[in-house]
Amino acid sequence: MKQFEKLGIDKKFCKAIKELNIIEPTEIQQQVIPILMQNNTDLVGQAQTGTGKTAAYGLPLLHRINPTKKYVQGLILCPTRELGQQIAKQLFKFTKYSDKIFTEAVFGGAPIERQISALKRPTHIIVATPGRLIELVEKKAVDLSYVKTVILDEADEMLSMGFKKELDQILKQLDNIDNKWLFSATMPDGIKKIVNKHLSKRAVKIEVSKKSIVNKNIDHQFLICDESEKLHILLQLLNSEKGNRGIVFCKTKVAATTLAKQLNAKNITTDAIQGDLKQIERDKIMRSFRKGNMQILVATDLAARGINIDNLSFVVHYQLPDKDEYYTHRSGRTARAGNKGYSLCLITSKEIKQIRHFEKALKISFKQLRRAK
Incomplete structure (x- = not known):
């Protein structure tokens, strides 16, 4: 004080x-x-x-x-x-x-x-x-x-x-x-x-933080897999994070809506925030997420603008963003108010160069995760 x-x-x-x-x-x-x-x-x-x-x-x-x-x-x-x-x-x-x-x-x-x-x-x-x-x-x-x-x-x-x-x-x-x-x-x-x-x-x-424009409390990670394996890996992650909440990002409205349906079919209660939603629908989803009725929210970049919810443990990039600032904003949804969190990118082998670009442009370092055998 x-x-x-x-x-x-x-x-x-x-x-x-x-x-x-x-x-x-x-x-x-x-x-x-x-x-x-x-x-x-x-x-x-x-x-x-x-x-x-x-x-x-x-x-x-x-x-x-x-x-x-x-x-x-x-x-x-x-x-x-x-x-x-x-x-x-x-x-x-x-x-x-x-x-x-x-x-x-x-x-x-x-x-x-x-x-x-x-x-x-x-x-x-x-x-x-x-x-x-x-x-x-x-x-x-x-x-x-x-x-x-x-x-x-x-x-x-x-x-x-x-x-x-x-x-x-x-x-x-x-x-x-x-x-x-x-x-x-x-x-x-x-x-x-x-x-x-x-x-x-x-x-x-x-x-602030001239050395890095991305929050230093965020642990940046990536995991290389085939496109067809992403859903299975995401489900494994969510099962291991029981009790913790996060946001999963997709690049397009179609991808976000599709992923939300796939997760619901696997008994993961979620919904997609994307640009075609009416405000009343968006409000209903956000209320449910804030109350803890959903473990995760699936979102597109623009639809997620201004979503500020404390105590989110993780962010998953199901699809990599097109722009550096999108990565900054996505990852900034976690590790708020002094807390720690992690930002995980699920990528194909061709996308490793994009990870190296983020490292250089945003002055951050990524840790590569290995899949459990």
């Missing part, structure tokens, strides 16, 4: 985060919080998923809110409904012992009328997916004219989900605000363009 006080965090917030078992500031929190607590500034923070970014920007943001004013003062943009709800819930927990600061999460795929109604209540911070925010602004349900701080969380995910146009539009509208804070696990060219276009040239840049 005293360590967060030394970073400048008010005792009221420190008391709340202690109850959440947030005791030792993570590397990103140590570096970012003192900067954001002092002056108005633009900031670019690069840190992988699960390193405590929400507290790193959320606590300084809460200090900047005047609870006596009944208008929106802070805006957080994020890629998905799940992440938005998680951020809003976290901020609510941080304010347990402070003056009431009201946060509202708004997102696509849900009835807009209900969100418009909720926003009529006093709201200090809005957490939003970019598309839904623009809809609400156009309907005059949201007034951003008093916003002093805008935060882009998991900016690379928003970009890969096709939100570039919306981000440009929102940031252009908020051109004159005091604080723009961007957080991203990776820094592809698209993110660099957003930084150069919308953030100050004097923006502070913080890069």
Whole structure:
């Protein structure tokens, strides 16, 4: 608790985060919080998923809110409904012992009328997916004219989900605000363009774990097998991991749906998160997974964006991803909040060169597993 006080965090917030078992500031929190607590500034923070970014920007943001004013003062943009709800819930927990600061999460795929109604209540911070925010602004349900701080969380995910146009539009509208804070696990060219276009040239840049952009608590593994053996190996793994939960990644919607059916046929209760699902179906699956009714979730890369569930022990790459940042995001679903986990790639002999590429590009090392005889 005293360590967060030394970073400048008010005792009221420190008391709340202690109850959440947030005791030792993570590397990103140590570096970012003192900067954001002092002056108005633009900031670019690069840190992988699960390193405590929400507290790193959320606590300084809460200090900047005047609870006596009944208008929106802070805006957080994020890629998905799940992440938005998680951020809003976290901020609510941080304010347990402070003056009431009201946060509202708004997102696509849900009835807009209900969100418009909720926003009529006093709201200090809005957490939003970019598309839904623009809809609400156009309907005059949201007034951003008093916003002093805008935060882009998991900016690379928003970009890969096709939100570039919306981000440009929102940031252009908020051109004159005091604080723009961007957080991203990776820094592809698209993110660099957003930084150069919308953030100050004097923006502070913080890069955590420069030696590796992938979480150091993840044990990276691969196992070579034939394509036809993958299902059998996966079943063996799941049987050996009874009581532990994880996510299995496929490249395509068809592959994810097919694998989920194959696993269910083998009495492994699971479901597939893929892009064709309606929001109500996605919510039902995620609720079931969060409650522990399923040991694993099968997912495609884009459909899994923003899925942040603590205490996942492993990630399996049933099919290798096409992009380096996809591997970063996939593996980052495990080993969150200081826990350990492993990321296992099931590959054919032809794909060993892709593993070597990941090692070089992401500065990580893989351990080869041998099949039990």
